[in-house]
Amino acid sequence: MIKITVKVLPLLMMCASLQLRAQEGRVTGNFQGDFQYYISDTTINAVSPDERLLMNSYANFTYHKGNFSAGLRYEGYLNTLAGFPGEVCRNDGVGIPHRWARFSKNGLEITAGNFYEQFGNGLSLRTYEEKNLGIDNSLDGVRVKYNPVFGLNITGLVGKQRYYFDYGPGIVRGFDAEIGINDVIKPLMDKMLRIRLGGSFVSKYQDDNDPVYVLPENVATTAARLNVNYKLFNLETEYAYKINDPSQDNNYIYKPGQAFLATSTYSQSGLGILLSTKWVDNMSFRSDRNAVLTDLNINLLPEITKNHVYTLAAYYPYATQPAGEWGIQAEIFYKFKRKTTLGGTYGTQIALNYARVHNIDKTQVSDTIPLNAMGTDGYKTQFFSVGEELYFEDINVEVSKKWTKKFKSVLTYQHLTLDNNILLQSEYHGMIKAHIGIADLTYKLNSDYSISTELQGMFTDQDKGNWALGLIEINAPNVFFTIMDNWNYGNPEKDQRIHYFTLGMGYVKGGSRIQLSYGKQRQGVMCVGGVCRMVPASNGVMLSMSSTF
Amino acid sequence: MKHVFFAVVLGLFFSVNLIQAQSFSNVQLKTLERQTxxxxDVIQNDEGPVLLCFWATWCKPCIKELNAxxxxxxxxxxxxxxxxxxISTDNARSMHRVAPFVNGKGWEFDVYIDANSDxxxxxxxxxxxxxxxxxxEGEVVWQHTSYMEGDEAEVYEQIQAITVNNE
Known part of the structure; x- marks a missing residue:
């Protein structure tokens, strides 16, 4: 761990304000700072921390010169914002936990230090950062990428995973190769049928210091993928297999893991169709077998449900169940052309989406051993087995239409079913069924000013009952103002029928943005890119700043 | 100490606005057909300027901006x-939606996928x-974050400005 004191910061600032550039090189970077002043609010169980004011901040500086580049990221958590992983002092402080140097020439790229990497769809390896969730599982080590001929890409890496300002205990080694058959075999270059093959091997090493069980110290995952493209049709599949990896996630069973993902698409101008399926069996893969939550994941098991953007549509998000799940998704995008009955003057866009996720079939390894018993093979299952238990179902339709030069709308209807005993979105036990309706209306007052409103409603007999949300946003040149009320008017407990008011304003100029807001934030699950974290209820003032330079 | 830190951070924020000129960086992307x-090699335009837009299928203002x-x-x-x-920043969850999404919207842009945000x-x-x-020449001459209704007018002014300068 490299830590610096705040005394180093003025130097960093000077670098930026003096527009530091070496004679032939250049410095680029960005900055992000999120500050929140907390106010205790007993109506929503929001607690003010001892510090009252908390902050997460990041600043990247990258130096480029010819084929060489190097960078570092300063991070400061004084102290960590409420709800972020590692907030229990684990992540508090300041430091430079991310630094790297890279050289690339003639198809060869060598990186030393921290880096992010993804093999295929990420079933075997994906290291990434998501600041809004407090996730950064970058590897610190060495990575070599080689592209000897067009269409052939090879990657090898070794490293230890970042764990807040420290490292996880394991060592990760990985290799990936991908070849475009039509790119490297000249007679096939002009064929309409295009095939791409890829494979990866990822291994982690962690000491076995368990007093009871003999645990595998080297755990490997192998994955193979195939992509077939023919005219407007595309098929992409990946299968991954992991040897037995007893861990906290799987209750220390000795069963191997598997994951399968397949997606096919067909698209032409005005029409897009997507069909995908996924099957996961005991496929959690971390560089520390005792890690939990979002810590030290080596791979990513992507959800194949729609990532909703509106607040109430995203109220009950889905999160992959690494212990086992089967899912399907179908989606159609269609644009009714201009000057047709349904298209009107400007055209009408429609999107239909359906997703369904079940458990997988699991049977006991013997009559005397309960399912998933610690220290056993856990359970038996057939490849691509589908259980009868429904985890999640989402059917939704969205219609976008521009009516006049000044007025446009997006209307959404969604019906959700989820098993909250599995997804744990709140304290409620059992199945939750909800209908959600959303109207997003935008009116352009003139070339500089516009007003947007969102009217959202969620109707359910379970959990916290019905919600309504109203949002007004006024946009002017470089400035915006928002007012929002999220009202839990149908809560079964009358004293919990709370208005979550928020007021906000922001200023945007070039690559910089500053936003100030005040209000209540409900407790809930926040998801970005398929990964989620619990957000505690809070009340207070939030200031966010970001800039790219 | 905390106040010193905040002062430094604020100073940094406002000072960075003075900094301009960022050249384009070279990393691996995927085409919609998954070619690396x-x-x-692909973000270039012999005929004139390039407007490079980072977006995702789950980003509401991005979709409004690109429709405009x-x-x-x-x-x-x-x-x-x-x-x-x-440049789609959709990850493994949603990157498969990009091609049907773009075509379903009838967008006529060149699209590449940056699945791990490189x-x-x-x-x-x-x-x-x-x-x-x-x-x-591939140099960044202007940039803008977020989208508000009507921003496209400023974008076009900037495009025109460098087109006129080049002429």
């Missing part, structure tokens, strides 16, 4: 030679939507 390409650009693109292209290139990071993008305007 180098960003430097799509309506104006034929005129912009004809008048300035600008090429609009989209180009996003290399270009120091914090939030999406984030738009860069590159001149014919």
């Amino acid at each position: 390409v180098q960003s430097g 650009y799509n309506e104006l693109y034929p005129d912009w292209e004809e008048e300035t030679g600008v090429k609009i290139i989209l 180009l996003k990071r290399a270009m120091n993008v914090v939030n999406i939507p984030h738009t860069f305007l590159l001149n014919s």
